[in-house]
Amino acid sequence: MSLVSRRPMKALALGIAAATMVGGAAQALAQAVVVRSTGPSAAAYPMGKKLPANASVSLKPGDHVTVLDKSGTRVLSGPGIFTMTGAVDRNAGVGTALASLMARSGGARTRTGAVRGAPTEAPVGPPAPESVWYIDVSKGGTYCVADPAQVILWRPNRDADGTGKLAAPDGAMADVAWRAGNALKLWPAASVPVTDGQTYKFVNPVGQTVQITTKVLASVPEDPLEVANLLADDGCTAQLGLIANAAGN
Known part of the structure; x- marks a missing residue:
């Protein structure tokens, strides 16, 4: 030839x-991502599990699996077999709540490092971060970070002044202080830089000491399902749980 x-x-x-x-x-992008799972089949459909297009979800009595797909979030309640086609209508209010939760702008920084912009209304049910990008210092865990220079630390109790200490494995430390009425505080990146894959310790004098692992994302897509895929890939389960909360599930 x-x-x-x-x-x-x-x-x-x-x-x-x-x-x-x-x-x-x-094909790497799932049709849906599990953001909450309870019941007998929870082990088969754990939080973060990706479900490909046309996948069948087989549930037993007592199962409740919350999934995020292109249309938003929905709860699959057993018993039953559900197919992941994405062809389900959603309430417009749910989509608005989800978009607000996943928006990257969570508040305006003040000169003292405090952050304004959190709702002032009393939350319904247990308090939870108003943004998927806030780090809950009362629980810790693995958190995906959109911007390492603008990481927000969130506390559930804002009634009084609060203090804590953030420490890195290399010995770098910084005090974190909230004013009464404020739940948000900017991560002290000048003293304790946010590094991909690093685990930090947050010491709370009036609460438990927690471990916080940060996963810095190279980029953040606009589509909520694509964001959920990234969170699932990096094991950022606390943030996936907030997505389920957005729909009241």
Whole structure:
């Protein structure tokens, strides 16, 4: 076979390879992501599990699995078999709440490092962060970070002044102080930089000491399902739980 005749075949092979790569990338994004799971089948559908298109979810009596798909969040309640097609209508209010929760702008920084912008109304039920990007210092865990220079620390009790201490494994430390009425505080990045994969200790004089692991995202997509995929990949389960809360599930 001549060199001339081999070139079209080579170009065709490259085209097929490129199409295969694109197809594989598209398949990597799940049709839905589990954001909460309770009941007998919770182990089979744990938080963070990705469900491909047309996947069947088989649930037993007492099962409640909350999933996020392209249309928003919904609760699958057993018994029953559910197919992940995404063809489910949602309440517009749920979509608005989800968009607000996942917005990257969570408040305006003041000169003292405090952050304004949190709702002043009393929360319904147990208090929870108003943004998926806030770090709950009362629980700790693994948190995905959109912007390492603008990480917000959140506390559930804002009734009085509060203090804590943030420490890195290399010995770097910084005090964190909240004023009464404020639940938000900017992470002291100048003293304790936010590093991808690093685990920090937060010491609370009036609460438990927790571990906080940060996973810095290279970029943050606009689509909530794509964000949930990234959170699931990095094990940021606390943030997935907040997504379930957005729909009141």
